[in-house]
Amino acid sequence: MNYNEFENCGVKRSLDLLSGKWKPLILHHLFQEKEIRFIELWRKMPRVSKKVLLEQLKQLEENNIIERIEFNDFPPKVFYKIHEEAKELGNLLKTLDDFGNKHIN
Amino acid sequence: MNYNEFENCGVKRSLDLLSGKWKPLILHHLFQEKEIRFIELWRKMPRVSKKVLLEQLKQLEENNIIERIEFNDFPPKVFYKIHEEAKELGNLLKTLDDFGNKHIN
DNA sequence: TAAGTGGGTTACTTAAAGGTAAACTTCTTT
DNA sequence: AAAGAAGTTTACCTTTAAGTAACCCACTTA
Incomplete structure (x- = not known):
């Protein structure tokens, strides 16, 4: 989360x-x-x-990758799901997976 | 460079x-x-x-992403280039760039 | 002979990511 | 009244990535 230069680059944003x-x-x-x-x-x-998991979820939420849905129940109930507008991320992950599997080493 | 779990995952390897x-x-x-x-x-x-640039280059070389070609000249001469087997990385970068540009915010 | 060249290393510091463990909240159940 | 539930926060520590600055090497040129 620390690319402070070349901001205007889609690669960096994705990473x-x-x-x-x-x-x-x-x-x-x-x-x-x-x-x-x-x-x-x-x-x-x-x-x-828990702490780190929450941190990562919050970052994903801030980047509009996932959605956090809270119910005022007891015990508390919070759902997380892929944000509608980030569904295409699935394809990106597939691409990354394929490349990574090919490029072993 | 620090994914110590879920190693067997292409996504992680790519990242x-x-x-x-x-x-x-x-x-x-x-x-x-x-x-x-x-x-x-x-x-x-x-x-x-210099130090950090050399570090990053060394990591890329160790991962077979780039090649380091050294000539015994003076002053020293060293070339870096994309490794032949990593040329397909170009497509991956394009994909990342496109996604990042679409997904602003 | 002093300065400059390109590639690389070393020693040290700073900043950021992640880990550990405990506590808090507001309710329900025993 | 005490214990437990789910989600979250806090305080503190460790590890890692990156930054700074100096130096080394082997040779060339002014």
Whole structure:
């Protein structure tokens, strides 16, 4: 999240959106589930701390990649899902995955 | 360069290859020039220190993204160029650029 | 012989990302 | 009354990436 030069570059912007240790894994789950509760997501990736997971989710939300939907229930209920306008991100992830798998080494 | 989990994931591998503050800019220049001397490259991006530029180049080389070609001349002469097997990276960068430009905000 | 050349290294500092652990909130259940 | 639930926050520590500045090497040129 620290490209301070060459700002006007789409490559950087894309990398910014995805950079963060747990974001690819988060997105992987969100693309699978369409909509998932915070605690469910956490159970799927228990090696992240709550704090860090929340940080990454907040960054994704600020970048309009995901949406946070809160219900005033008890116990609290919050859903996260891929933002409608970021659905095309799926294709990008596929492209990145393909390239990464080909380019082993 | 620090994804220690979910290693077996192409997305992570791709992001790893590209993560580094100056790599997108380096690659931009290398894709333009096909082959460029270290000092020329540095002149094109004078806000990086030599040390950091060399670090980023070394990482790219270790990942087989670029090639380092050394001549035993004086003064020393070293060329960097996109590795033949990484030419397809051009398409990936294009994809990232397009996405980033669309997804402003 | 002193200064300059291009590529690279070393030692040290700063800033940012991530990790750990505990506490808070507001309700429900036992 | 005590314990537990889900989501979040706080305080603090560790690790890593990046920045700064100086120096080395082997040779050439003024």
